[in-house]
Amino acid sequence: MIMEFLEAVHLTELESGLILLVLVLAGGLIYLRCRGVRSTETRGHSIEFEGLKEWVKESELICETLSKNLQEKRKIAKRLMAQLDGKLAEMNDLLSRIDEKGPLPSEEVKGRDVHSVIVEMAESGCHVSQIARWLRIPEGEVQLVLDLKKFGHREDLQPQTNVSRV
Helix, strand or coil, X not given: CHHHHHHHCCCCHHHHHHHHHHHHHHHHHHHHHHHCCCCCEECCEECCHHHHHHHHHHHHHHHHHHHHHHHHXXXXXXXXXXXXXXXXXXXXXXXXXXXXXXXXXXXXXXXXXXXXXXXXXXXXXXXXXXXXXHHCCCHHHHHHHHHHHHCCCHHHCCCCCCCCCC
């Protein structure tokens, strides 16, 4: 019955265990008080109620502290999830804007130097993978052209004409 209640309120295993520990200790204290046992010997062990009371208080303090920590962690997790949702929305917005731009029309590309088209597209903000996809050439080739341009080796680039768009 207690376990069903704990599962119904969606507590973590640690919280459930601590609550059960506090309940067991409280039940033991009540049982011993009802029997009238104070500081007597039971099965060879000395029972000191003051010590047990301190343990119960410490257990309750630990349980409260853990509950507060868990609540803080939940708040942090919710805040991080909200930030991630915001970032995802921004990324989706950026992707939709990029897709709206679309590839260069094939008439513009035909007869032009592929390397200059790659450089122009990169300068306009297109990513290497997008350029490669739109021009139907390998990403490595796009990256090589951009790296050569970056390091000032424009003379190493052999112009290629007639880019075919499928």
